[in-house]
């Protein structure tokens with residue numbers, strides 16, 4: 001469960017609030033979130049639509065600035081860091097699997113997958129890169145460009161790219177949403193293995209099966225963590241989600 005000290009937690013949020021807009025149209029996306037994600041853990045973040053999951057991920061990764069509170073990423077307090085410093089920090093330690101793939105259209109699969117490692121100033125581990133590409137089922141496509149791939153295949157490139165550099169932290173937003181069942185299970189198994197090797201994964205998902213691969217699930221409602229579940233089972237996750245969804249709907253009335 002996310003409860004250890006900051007030294008062991010590459011991602012830490014302290015009383016993080018995020019408000020979009022101002023005045024009448026202000027939306028409080030995060031209403032005071034405090035959580036540690038310890039090294040070598042896989043945490044799923046779930047909750048009804050609009051509960052603040054993506055905002056939490058963006059703030060944790062330094063892609064979005066909290067309105068109040070503090071985020072610490074791999075030992076660095078993100079408050080007051082310049083865009084250049086944040087970019088360098090992410091380049092060295094963080095990978096993303098987000099819905100917008102941001103693949104480089106002019107580069108082929110292999111080049112896209114090795115780019116983050118090269119940008120971080122390191123030499124790609126060829127054997128590991130080949131293994132990751134094989135695990136996401138793209139060995140036959142290494143010389144293809146993103147434009148020549150289906151949406152699901154592009155998502156798999158994004159996953160391989162995130163995993164290839166062996167970053168300390170992987171932030172994933174619905175990483176298996178566009179994948180068929182078998183590929184999704186393969187990707188989740190791969191993510192589990194990375195966690196065993198000491199990497200930390202924070203994954204937003206709506207899928208109880210995906211969440212069941214995590215060590216713990218945080219449930220958000222209206223920008224707050226309302227409950228947590230360790231060793232999540234598919235049925236238990238689905239039941240909690242249904243309960244929270246009903247609660248969120250009642251809150252809207």
Ligand SMILES: Nc1ncnc2c1ncn2[C@@H]1O[C@H](COP(=O)(O)OP(=O)(O)OP(=O)(O)O)[C@@H](O)[C@H]1O
Nearest residue numbers: 020021027028029048049050051052053054055056
């Ligand atoms: N850039 C923005 N400007 C204004 N409001 C925003 C912005 N981004 C998010 N919000 C609002 O903040 C709240 C939380 O949004 P967020 O995307 O974090 O929710 P979510 O739980 O990820 O939702 P979903 O499951 O639908 O993707 C929502 O009410 C949303 O409308």
